[in-house]
Amino acid sequence: MDRGTRLTTDVAEAAALLRAGELVAFPTETVYGLGADARNGRAVAAVFAAKGRPEFNPLICHVATAEAAFEEVVADARARELAARFWPGPLTLVLPRRLDCRVDLLAGAGLDTLAVRVPAHPLALELLRRVDRPVAGPSANRSGSVSPTTAAHVLEGLSGRIAAVLDGGPCAVGVESTVLDLSSPRGAVLLRPGGVPAEAIEAAIGKVGRRVPASAAEATRTLRSPGMLLSHYAPALPVRLDAVDVAGEEALLAFGPAPLPGAGALWNLSPAGDLAEAAARLFAGLRWLDAEGRRLGLARIAAMPVPAAGLGVAINDRLTRAAAPRG
Template identity: 80%
Template sequence: MTERLRPEETARAAALLRAGALVAFPTETVYGLGADACNGRAVAAVFEAKGRPHFNPLICHYASADAAFADVRPDARARALAATFWPGPLSLVLPRRAECRVDLLASAGLDTLAVRVPAHPLALDLLRRVDRPVAAPSANRSGRVSPTTAEAVLEELGGRIAAVLDGGPCPVGLESTVLDLSGNGAVLLRPGGVPLEAIESVIGPVGRAPPPEAGAAARRAPGLLASHYAPSLPLRLNATSVAPDEALLAFGPPLPGAGAVWSLSDSGDLREAAARLFAGLRWLDAEGARRGLKRIAVMPIPAHGLGLAVNDRLARAAAPRPDDPPAPPDGG
């Protein structure tokens, strides 16, 4: 059985992690599936619990920038970004130090490591108590919708992990931005909770990674498989109309005629949309299946600020899978 721990039981969660068990915990982005990153068996258990591809690296979480930079080599850009955005939803991919404590499995054998300091008081308390890096991908089965509540974690991983530390809903609801600083140029590997524009205001222009699965660069961070964050029902993006046999993920005033509706933001607020994205996909997937609906139609969402990250998640969720039915014609 998976224990559901209250905030006052953080010491119990830390003890489980230090003993090599898996514990899900809240961050400002989504719930992470925590493991002692220095313990190869614990890290392997993360892959097993999630059914995650072993070539997909994990992000390591730390209680402070100093703790993170003890395992990786920061440059002036990394230090400036850490000073600006940590604690916060930004992960930096940097070269591993020779004395790096993190097991190589956590970084998929690469010479780089993704690190961050989360901005959630319960997560920071837990990390201080553990006093070592904690590898923590999203606490869901691989390719499924990321959880933003303890209930969603239990739906995904109940019975597979030791405990979930319940800190209530995650305030951001969208994973961290992942930025590769391991080379001379800065490369955005995954849009997320810190908008690209904010990053560029600190370090200047940032490049983009190759498309998913297009070479080694796509292996430097999690969340870069083409089909990812996928509900069971197929997604149809940029919908301008909706059929009765479709569920609708709405942004702004909902289109009429859907079999079920989840509004990301009635007012068109991108921050609200980001926070409600995964909960909406999860609800529409379950409710759509219950009502016998065929797919989820997604209204257009602006591709700037946090909208860039929302569209990135939706594109991965909509990527074709071998067992998907043929996509409907464009224009709907």
């Protein structure tokens, strides 16, 4: 964004901006979050652009109540016990998406899981009640920089890139929320230590495993998101990258105003060549082409080139993962 960023204490104004698809930073008890309507794919894509985030890592969705969270995800007894003990508070739960989940796929990075939490900051809760829908909220800083704990910190990195900052004063906890993966009934896994100690979680639900990453690069990703295996994003159909032609036996993931002719099925990420639109439509497109291609008996998905700039870097990262050899 090339306009100024407003500093405001008006919760109604901040909520109206979020509902209109704008980005608004807001305080939580941990750090300031960069808020976007989690049901609006364009708004979610704008989060990655504003942060300069190199990958589509899953984003934490903030809601005002446990009931609102469990409208989007499948909660088992463990999740309900933890919610009763620690929400509102600095605990994020990763749970399976409900079939009728209305959160945009990009907010969950195309996974079948979703990270949810109820923050404890009173201003955040008032904002979420007014927005009345899940708000995606990674830390409100440029990717790779220190997480912000004041409104001034947010403006240092994001001024001119977002619509507004809701000023709620300094954050009380100052470290990110604990992230716990409950997506498997076989056991809970700690993905990121944070504001709720692992010992307190274990006192509530029993032993919690720790994810041990295979590399430093995976560790960086794992702290923020589950399921970052190389081929995790792969559809059932094989994916062919950088397609400059397409056969009738292929489904086409197109980009730009001139999609290749002759495909058996077509999904255009953005006829206008808009990378934000393409990012917002990427996961939905892969899922639709996979389902439609299999229904039609097609052999593979051919993906046209996407410019490797801005959000295009993240799009190409996900396409590369989708096309990775299956092990």
